[in-house]
Amino acid sequence: MSKSHDPWQDAMDHAVAVARKSGEMIREVVQNQDQSSLVQTKSSAVDLVTETDQKVERLIIQSVKSKFPSHRFIGEESVSSGEPCILTSDPTWIIDPIDGTTNFVHRYPFVGVCIGFAVNQQVEWGVVYSAIEDKMFTARRGRGAFCNGRPLQVSTQTDVHRSMVATEFGSDRDPQVVDKIFSSLHKVLSLPVHGVRGAGSAALNMCAVARGSVELYYETGVHVWDIAAASVIVTEAGGVLRDTTGGALDLMSRRIVAANNETIATRIIAELEVYSSERDDRAPDCEPE
Numbered sequence: 001m002s003k004s005h006d007p008w009q010d011a012m013d014h015a016v017a018v019a020r021k022s023g024e025m026i027r028e029v030v031q032n033q034d035q036s037s038l039v040q041t042k043s044s045a046v047d048l049v050t051e052t053d054q055k056v057e058r059l060i061i062q063s064v065k066s067k068f069p070s071h072r073f074i075g076e077e078s079v080s081s082g083e084p085c086i087l088t089s090d091p092t093w094i095i096d097p098i099d100g101t102t103n104f105v106h107r108y109p110f111v112g113v114c115i116g117f118a119v120n121q122q123v124e125w126g127v128v129y130s131a132i133e134d135k136m137f138t139a140r141r142g143r144g145a146f147c148n149g150r151p152l153q154v155s156t157q158t159d160v161h162r163s164m165v166a167t168e169f170g171s172d173r174d175p176q177v178v179d180k181i182f183s184s185l186h187k188v189l190s191l192p193v194h195g196v197r198g199a200g201s202a203a204l205n206m207c208a209v210a211r212g213s214v215e216l217y218y219e220t221g222v223h224v225w226d227i228a229a230a231s232v233i234v235t236e237a238g239g240v241l242r243d244t245t246g247g248a249l250d251l252m253s254r255r256i257v258a259a260n261n262e263t264i265a266t267r268i269i270a271e272l273e274v275y276s277s278e279r280d281d282r283a284p285d286c287e288p289e
């Protein structure tokens with residue numbers, strides 16, 4: 001069969017197929033109830049990783065290398081093992097094998113296989129497969145966002161008092177960070193908003209914005225692999241992306257706001273405590289921020 005004139009579409013089609021296969025692996029482990037085996041920790045006692053995270057990431061990367069040998073990778077578990085986290089202008093697959101690993105360990109049914117694809121440091125397409133729900137979220141820059149093939153559209157709500165907000169408590173238990181998390185949460189809740197929710201997965205919170213069931217998601221402490229794939233799903237569904245400072249989103253900054261529109265984004269950002277975690281692309285020997 002002749003190669004399509006659209007190589008990025010070939011790559012996206014491959015990502016959908018390998019994300020679905022990864023989801024089958026995840027469901028099998030959950031159904032066999034052995035996902036709590038081999039749970040290890042990374043940056044803190046509650047930043048978990050399992051053998052399944054590592055197996056899924058190897059499956060994705062090995063399958064891509066055989067079809068697209070010149071492409072580069074940023075994978076959560078590869079970076080955790082010492083691979084660099086640098087986004088060049090080369091075609092780059094940005095992979096979170098299981099976004100919501102803590103959910104996975106506890107059989108809480110919100111885990112996303114996340115595969116983003118960037119060229120010239122711009123995310124061209126994103127695939128987020130909610131494996132337990134069997135929902136395949138996809139978007140290609142300029143061509144819309146979909147869930148299982150049905151178009152996605154963000155909420156039209158502009159009144160913050162009628163909005164639903166999502167955030168997460170993250171995996172940093174430093175008392176000063178916990179205080180900042182609760183300070184922001186207190187201000188947002190007291191606006192008031194209708195409610196605050198958290199899926200336990202940055203990517204699935206962002207997909208909830210894209211499908212219109214949440215007006216805004218914010219978090220400090222996420223990583224580029226948590227948000228890259230879902231970032232284009234949000235914008236192609238008509239949403240906006242910002243830094244918690246109100247500036248433009250910087251995928252490596254570890255801060256994100258994903259909202260249905262600028263009105264809601266501006267109103268919630270005004271309530272957020274701005275603080276920083278170490279950038280994903282920091283030089284290994286630099287002093288922590």
Ligand SMILES: O=P([O-])([O-])O[C@@H]1[C@@H](O)[C@H](O)[C@@H](O)[C@H](O)[C@@H]1O
Pocket residue numbers: 048076096098099100101102168169170171200201202203219221222223226
């Ligand atoms: O580690 P993981 O499950 O891929 O990603 C998770 C993120 O999706 C979530 O937003 C964050 O609050 C968690 O601490 C964790 O980082």
Ligand SMILES: [Mg+2]
Pocket residue numbers: 053076096097098099100101
């Ligand atoms: Mg992960």
